[in-house]
Amino acid sequence: MINHISNIIKRIFSSEETIIFALLIIFSLIIFSFFASVLTPFIISIIFAYLLVGVKKKIEIYNISDYLATLIAFSLFVLVGAAIFVWLIPLIYSQLQSFVLDIPRLFNEFLNFVSSMPAAFPELVNSDQITLFFQAVSSELSTITQNILNSSISGIQSTITLLLYIMLFPILVYFFLFDRKFIINELIKIIPGDRVMLTKVWSEMDVQLSNYVRGKFLEIVIVGIAAAVLFASFGLNYAALLAVLVGFSVLIPFVGAFTVTIPIVIIGLLQFGLGTEFYLLIGLYLLLQFIDGNLLVPIIFSDAVKLHPIIIILAVFLFGTMFGFWGVFFSIPLATFIKAVWNSWPKLP
Secondary structure (H helix, E strand, C coil): HHHHHHHHHHHHHHHHHHHHHHHHHHHHHHHHHHHHHHHHHHHHHHHHHHHHHHHHHHHCCCCCCCHHHHHHHHHHHHHHHHHHHHHHHHHHHHHHHHHHHHHHHHHHHHHHHHHHHHCCCCCCCCHHHHHHHHHHHHHHHHHHHHHHHHHHHHHHHHHHHHHHHHHHHHHHHHHHCHHHHHHHHHHHHHHCCCCHEEEEEEEEHHHHHHHHHHHHHHHHHHHHHHHHHHHHHHHHHHHHHHHHHHHCCCCCCCCCHHHHHHHHHHHHHHHHCCCCHHHHHHHHHHHHHHHHHHHHHHHHCCHHHHHHHHHHHHHHHHHHHHHCHHHHCCHHHHHHHHHHHHHCCCCCC
């Protein structure tokens, strides 16, 4: 039995490159597991630099030199970032502040709505179920209050850390963009031996990952703007805040769309009640989600990321459990990476 297992291992790691590649993956997982919080600004900067490489390539089509195209792409990044910080973030912050101040009122309105349900829908809900619901809410309320208090205490330190990341962010993007080739070449030199397998994995990943990053950014912008127009046309409270949540929800396949729908339904229900305006709002919002999943995504990605939906959902939960937020964020790229490694790994003799 032991000899059989040993033979299988020898066949899998049949060359020096496969052993080095496996050790490289294990080392990367260990580093990321222990230093994920420290690496956060670097990861975000690499993502944006990778995004700007695509912008630079589009600019080079117009017979513009490599350096000038890079400079224009970075300048666009700075201008868009400045506009976001000057206009969008203050707007979101003010709406978030209003939402926090309105939580007691919204909570009371929600309880009143729940209390009225047995009279409005006697065939669906009875008073005993409402009583059990209130008991469950009361038991959880103290825990929620304590968590909010703990978050408020750690909020000062988090704010300082966030400000530091914001200052470092454009600097890191600049170096990752302008010194991209130098950094990649130096990293490749560290890896000993042949790099045939690594080249195959990278060539497959580069196409799919670049399409994924740039496609997701475009999807966030389109879905977020469409949601903002929809919510603003109905006069929905916290429209900008909810639109940003809807835009970023596309980063989490399937699960994100379901999760962000909950606050939209609750706020719309408390603002409009069970009337025509509420049903029209939710209907159009679900239509937006349908268009995103069935029309926008196929057009943007053009089947670049060829993964079955079950594999995507499994990757979200698996990598989310392993690495938290970043595992969820990179679930599709990680699944694509595993697929590329599987395709490039030397076949067993």
